[in-house]
Amino acid sequence: MGKIVILDENTSNQIAAGEVVERPASVVKELVENSIDAGSTNISVEISNGGISFIKVVDNGSGIEEDDMEIAFERHSTSKIRKASDLEAITSLGFRGEALASIASVSTVEVTSRPAHREYGRYVKIQGGTLLESNQVGCPVGTTFIVRELFYNTPARFKFLKKDSTEAGYVSDIVSRIALGNPDISFRLISNRNTVIHTPGNNDLLSTIYSLYGKETAKECMEISYEDETIKITGYAGKPEIARANRNYQSIYLNRRYIKNKIISSAIDEAYKTYLMKSKFAFIVLYIELNPLLVDVNVHPTKMEVRFSREQDIFRAVYHAVNNALLSKTQIRNVSLADSPKNYFKFERSSKNEPGYVQQKMDTDRKFSGYNSGYSYDNFKIEKNHMLKEAWESIDVKDGAKVDNGKDEEINKSDIDRVKINKPIDNSINKPVNGFVNEQVNELVKEPVDEPVSKPIYETINKQIDEPVNKLIIKPEDISGKDCYDSCKSGYENKLTDIGNNPKDNRDDVDNNADMNSEEVKASENDKRPKKDAERNVFLDARIIGQVFSTYILLQNGEDLIVIDQHAAHERIRFEELKEKYAKNESLSQYLLAPAVIELTNQEISFIEEEKELLNKLGFIFESFGNNSIILRSVPIPDENVGIKEAFLAIVDFLMSKGKKYDRIIEEEALYKIACKSAVKANKKLDQIEIKGILEKLNMLENPYTCPHGRPTVIKITKHEFEKMFKRIV
Structure with missing residues (x-):
């Protein structure tokens, strides 16, 4: 007896359903395409639990004739083609006649339809491919399909469905695609009683793009x-x-x-x-x-x-x-500047010609010492001290002040008030300190000081805040006047006496004092270095020459020229910092002064809500803002001038592309992208303090030689190579 048999119709339909009906989105696609072929101008799709438990598609098309209602669920039954030659010129979306039979074989389907020329419609209910009910009903023109309990009789297929939110995202995506292809039809998608997609159906593709992707994309x-x-x-x-x-x-x-x-x-x-x-x-x-x-x-x-x-x-x-x-159209990018914060100072343009920017050699050998003695200046505070002094030495701000700089320039004193005072600090001090005196010095120094302070003291008062504000006093090693007095009484009178006898503070004196303290400075720097071979400390031992093209840092170390890509180097630094914090479950978040509103698609909204814990751990803290948008309150990027929106979208796109199969490598790749977005960019001028900060952090890394993507951060050109290029060596 032969072993080959012809399968029954229900089994054949379930086999066909494996190709046609993969998930709820496949059901929605087939039903919506039938509605389009029926000439509908308004199509509504409603789903629950991602379409697994409930799908409803309503259209206002031509409807299904009463005699065709039952036969429509037979395999290979269609109204689109009649013979094989019709396959060569298909103009309809559907034509195979497999969809309805496949859907009905793995679910419970209810159909209500009425053509325009009929006074009543017909209702049909089919479960697992078996007709359960068929009768006449009153209904509007068009067709309504309801699909319940998809894959109820195929547990293996049901088992491999994703989460409800994921399946809803697939449905949202396919409805969006079909809506873009048919801008003359109004589409509405309702998921768990919330409208997530609604297109106008005005036959304007740009309007459809606007409704699906938002204003920023459409424009x-x-x-x-x-x-x-x-x-x-x-x-x-x-x-x-x-x-x-x-x-x-x-x-x-x-x-x-x-x-x-x-x-x-x-x-x-x-x-x-x-x-x-x-x-x-x-x-x-x-x-x-x-x-x-x-x-x-x-x-x-x-x-x-x-x-x-x-x-x-x-x-x-x-x-x-x-x-x-x-x-x-021109591809010169338009830059939209965010609303800037309130200006603290409003100056009119000066009539004087401003000197052009000249990149100067940065001196890295200069050391600073407090009171020309054993004290060391903090480089950052000294640089800030000089900058503030140059900026304000010609400005005398008083109540209702004006600045005469060719034109009257108003100063907004309601925000920041800068006070220049010409009076003694104490009765024992007979002359002002470079024209500036801190009003609070008398409170800090209760005892007389024999020598005048040799550095300018500034005071910043924020009048917008009612409560007292800490006064900023810039002087050697942030030591207060009282500390100076205590130091004097503790045995430093001789050093102060030396200063009094030789108060001259010029470059030579500073350099001489730097030489005197060079061993102490080197010892303190060595404490910061990792216990590595001497070559690893090249970043600290080398002399900074400067910056070229506002992109590369130049160093000289002996007979070698060292060139560092500032972006690649800072990217490596940022990645190692982020990776260390991430491993320790420390927060990467930097709260934004002005939260950013970002428009997303429904599929992206569903994804980020599902992966909110991972995004929060990566430093992105956000809340729903309605209408397929979120408000981003925190990012792992310390500089708000960086494209916050672009960085967030890049991370979302990356995680979505990985199909939610996360592991340590995927998470590190996400940190790569965050580090790249937050690193110092090329074409940015850096001052000496910023360059030194990069070099010190780079020196502490285990691998400072490549960025996370494998690009080199540093290259070396020897003196020998230069001599070869200039034919000094043949």
Whole structure:
């Protein structure tokens, strides 16, 4: 007896359902495409639990005839084609006749439909491929499909469904794609009684883009219009500013059918090749109208894969269409400055000519000492001291003050009041200190001081705050007047006497004192160095020459010229800092003074809500702000001048591309991206203090020689190589 049998119809339908119905989004796609083929102008989709337990699709199309209601659920039953030759010129979205039979075999389906010429409609209920109920009902024109308990009779398929929020994201994505391909139809998606998508249906593609992706994306789109003898291409191409880290924002339509095709994607990438950085992909919505005879859409049951008879012609046409759109408008990026905080000072432009910026050699050998003795100045405070002195030495601010600098320039004293006082600190001091005296010195120094303080003392008063503000006194090693007096009484009278006998404070004296204390300074610096070989301390031992192109730091170490990429070096520093804090579960967050509002798609909103714990751990703290937007309150980036929105979107795109399969490597790659976004950028001028800070931190790293992406942070050019280049050595 033979072993081969013909499977029953229900088994065949369940096998077919494995290809056609993969998840709830597949059901929504098939039902919505049927609604479009029926000529609907308004389609509503409602889901619960991601579409697993409940899907409802309502349209106002032509409806299903009463006699066709039951036969529509038979396998390979369709109204779209009649014979095999019709497959060569398919214009409808559906044609295979498998969808309804496959859906009904793995769920409970209820259908209510009425054509416009009928006074009543018909209701049909099918469960697991078996007809349970069929009768006449009163209903509006159009069709309503309700699908319940998807995969209830196929536990293996049900087991591999994702979380409800993930499945809802897939449904949102497919509805968005179909809506972009049909701007003349109004779409509404309701998930758990919340409307997440609603398009106007006014036949304006840009309005549909606006409703799905937000204002920022819509205003950065350029229109595409191209036509030749065989093909017509229209749509919108996004400017490089809105490029993303994956292809999820590329929507391609062939004769209004959403497709995925490597030939077209490659043509888009080639057109954007010189406009986008590596691993960035353009935002684009592309309509391709082609003779159906030149394309085969009957490749896969999902009908998303197609084959062209003239692939090279398609590639060439898409490339020129997109490239022409990019060339039609200037690609100079517009920078939108955020509202700046209230100006503390409002000066009119001076009539004097400002000197051009000249990059000067930075002196790294100069040391500072307090009172020309054993005390050492803090470099940062000394630099700030000199800057403040130069800025204010010609400004005498009084009540209702004006500054005469060619023009009257007003000072807003309500924010910051700078006081210049010309009076003795104490009765025992007969002359002002460089014209500046701290009003509070008498409170700090109760005992007379024999010698005048030889450095300017500044006071900053914030009058916007009612409570007392700490006074900023800049002097050697942040030592107060009382501390100076105590030091005098403790045995330093001789040093102060030496200062009194030789009060001259010029460069030579400072350098001499630096030489006197060089061993102490080197000893303190050595304490900061890691216990490594001597070569590792090259960053501290080398002399800083300066900065070139505002991007590279130049050092001289013996007969070697050392060049450091400031961005790559700081990126490595930031990554190691972030990785250490992340491993210790320390907060990476830096709260924003002005929280940022970011518009996202419904799928992105669902994703970040599901992965909120991971994003919070990475330093991104946010809250829902309604209408598919969030308010970002904290980021792991200390500089608010960095693109906060771009950094957040890059991390979200990266995590979404990994399919939620996180491990230590994935998390480190996320930290790479955060470090890159927060690092010092190229073309930024750094002062001596900032350069020294980078070098000290770089010296402490285990691997300071490459950035997290593998690019070198430092290179070395020997004197021998220079002599070879100049032919001193042949």
